[in-house]
Amino acid sequence: MIELFELAGRDPDFRFSPYCWRIRMAIAHKGLEPKTTPWRFHEKDRLPGAPTNRQVPVLVDGGEVISNSSRIAFYLEDRYSNSPSLFGGPGGEAHVHFILAWADTVLTAGLFPILGPDVLGHLHPADRAYFRASREKRLGMTLEEARAGRPARLAAFRQSLAPLRHTLQAQDFLGGEEPSYADYAVFGSFQWARCVSPQDVLAEDDSLRSWRSAMLELFDGLAERALAA
């Protein structure tokens, strides 16, 4: 039995972390069914593993405790090497790091100022002060100030998707004919957006909508069935 500790909101079934979604999808890709355990920011003592790690996702697999989404993904690839590959070999493993870096520095960083303010209302009351303080420090402005720039930021965000759009006009998934961990990593941010806000981050005519729909439908609609705003 493997167990995944996931960030949850006030409603323990509200699971919205982009990094946890990467791993939920990666676990399903490997054909596994995890026990998922909700965790909130203030429950510092409830996380297994090194006391220095206070972040999810955390995976517990037998005696192993692994934290950090990328480390978990590479662990799954290695431990469940007979199941479908998440990376498609050594070149896929090397190249995926650029896609992960893009997802972090462009996708997640671009989306957070737009929809971050929407997260507050979903959080457990004991998490809200921590969330506001830590995220405002990272943003360099209040959540409300970030929100005020939404229309311009949303337009810039949509423009920043150009490399993703170009790629997915020529192939079904970043992984080629089948999704790879690169797809799950990028999709994690879109799923985060879908969970926290009714604002659609893609324009109505964006060709990326068909990729996003395909991702939502994978594994019997695993992501589509999630609680969303």
Next chain:
Amino acid sequence: MIELFELAGRDPDFRFSPYCWRIRMAIAHKGLEPKTTPWRFHEKDRLPGAPTNRQVPVLVDGGEVISNSSRIAFYLEDRYSNSPSLFGGPGGEAHVHFILAWADTVLTAGLFPILGPDVLGHLHPADRAYFRASREKRLGMTLEEARAGRPARLAAFRQSLAPLRHTLQAQDFLGGEEPSYADYAVFGSFQWARCVSPQDVLAEDDSLRSWRSAMLELFDGLAERALAA
């Protein structure tokens, strides 16, 4: 004997096309020594292959004529499969397309308005009118207007390198411990910049400088020995 048709300037030894550099490096990666043939924009009739293709690089290998840098790279991988791989397997081939799309839509597109005006003086006189007309149409402004915004564009360009910087702080090359076609594709634009302008597109303290130096030194300094501004 393989032959590569490359874009050249007034000086036939001035080879500056980012897409030709991708292939020069890829050919060297495969351990081959091509004959390189200079070609200018106005020499439409001198290109082998389909008369509809009027762009370099074009590779001639025995009876095969291949144009388009990505098609050439995949051809080389397939034809010279016993030489070191350019992609590292199927996952590397799938994931490289995102990196190529990023190189086209962010890197090349971001650099051109900054240094494109510098290209004019290097061109064969018979190429200049074509270059100006086609590039100004693409830019939606004159080369001189593009140049006027250089400081702001250069700052934005350096910021857009974040995913590359993050990746190459954790691994030597995009390909991992050894360069892959992803490295050659991204390096092509840096080599273009180095050829056409004395303006360094990287700040003095940019951590990307060590990767760029390593790329310049590959294959006995193939790129470093090139004619540059």
